Amino acid sequence: MTRSDVFLSPAEAARTVGISAKALRLYEQRGLITPVRSANGWRHYGPEQMAGIRHIVALRTLGLSLAQIAAVLSGESHDLDKALAEHQTRLEGSLTGLLDAIERVRVWRNDLSEGRAPDLADLVATPPALSLPLPWPWNSEIFALRRLSPVTYLVGPLGSGKTRLAMAMAEALGGGFVGLDRGEPDELPAAALRELEWLLEDGAVDSPALRAVLAGMVSEERPRVIDLVEDGLDEATQLALGGWLRRRGEGDAPLVVMTRTSAVLDLDAVSAGHAILYCPANHSVPFEVLAVAGSPGYESVANCLGTPEARARTAGMVARMAP
Structure with a gap:
């Protein structure tokens, strides 16, 4: 058997092209790729399937939704x-x-x-994009970000102070903090409606919660800080929202997005130029983490993230701290 004849398992195929096994399964569910089935029903991917997966990944990198990719694969340009x-x-x-x-x-x-x-x-050296004294539960240590990324994911365990940090960042940036009390807007602006259309094409379910968070992220050009972006969203919508966030690049208004779900923050698919900010449980100064296994803080971030199903089991839990 030559190398070109090798058939890969789902995990091997996903790792080869740099995506998660979850993303590969989603492509299959949407009919974009069809694996080869062995006699016992196991999924495998040969040269033809791997070429198709690489094509899909390239189109995702360009920012196309899964529905748009399906159209391109069918010959529409x-x-x-x-x-x-x-x-x-x-x-x-x-x-x-x-x-x-x-x-x-x-x-x-x-x-x-x-x-x-x-x-x-x-x-x-260049001045940091953001510098501020940390609020309680820190001891007013100085926190600085050297640059504002198109998307900065803010992650930390319960009780780590990440919500207080998010609010302080919003104030320091002169932007807006979008909390969990966000209500559905009476009317979405045109820009938000365009993004909603993309999300729905990508499998999201239209809901007041989705419209509320989208209005908070899209309606302003200044930096926005979003508390627990997945709140009230089902798994399909969280996956679509994660894909939408990965499309953001230079020129888009910076977003700081607090999350605890792997559907939104897929560590295997973080976009180049995006950042992950981790709040340690011991209240040491938050720091940036590279989306590379083995790098400082990576395992801590991974342990804070869970599937939508797992996160639903802890919904409503609040860490009690002294005021």
């Missing part, structure tokens, strides 16, 4: 052309920033050649 145009715009924006950075380095080198030393503080 409108959604793909629109997605490519948006992706081109994002790339051109990144290129502009890179060219500016190259020009700054050129100026610094020119200064050096003429005997003028560049300002080292300007050369190696």
Whole structure:
């Protein structure tokens, strides 16, 4: 048997293309990929299926919903052309920033050649995007974020103070804090309606809870901080919302999203440029965690996340702390 003839298990196939087994199962449920069945009924993936999975992953990276991907795979090109145009715009924006950075380095080198030393503080450090004294239960230690990502996932165990941190971040950013008392808006703005359409195409279930959280995330250009984004949403909607968040990139208003579900924060599929912020149980200073197994804090974040079914069993639990 040659390497090209190898058939992979679901776990091996998912790992090969860098997605979760859960995402692979979702693609199958939506009819985007059909595995080969062995005599005993086990699912396997050969070269043809792996090529199809890579195609789907590439289209997801461009921001297409599963419904749009199904249309593209059936031969329709409108959604793909629109997605490519948006992706081109994002790339051109990144290129502009890179060219500016190259020009700054050129100026610094020119200064050096003429005997003028560049300002080292300007050369190696930039002011943090966010800096604030931490509220209780911390001891006013300074917390800083070097940059605001399109999406920052805020994770921590019960009683870690993450809600207080979220509220303090919203105030420091001059944005808005969207708490759990969010009510369904009378009318969604046009931008939110467009995103709702994408979510529904991706399998979300329309509900007052979805409309409320979407209004809080989309209706403002300033940074927004969202408390427990999955509150009141079923599993299908949480999965679609996780995919929607992963589409966000440079140019989108930054979001800080508190979550405790693996449906929203899939550690195997975190988008490049997105961030994970962890609040330790011992109330040490929150820190950023890389979505890489074995990196500091990774296991702690993974242990805070659960499936929607598991999270539902702990719904309503509140950690009691002194005021």
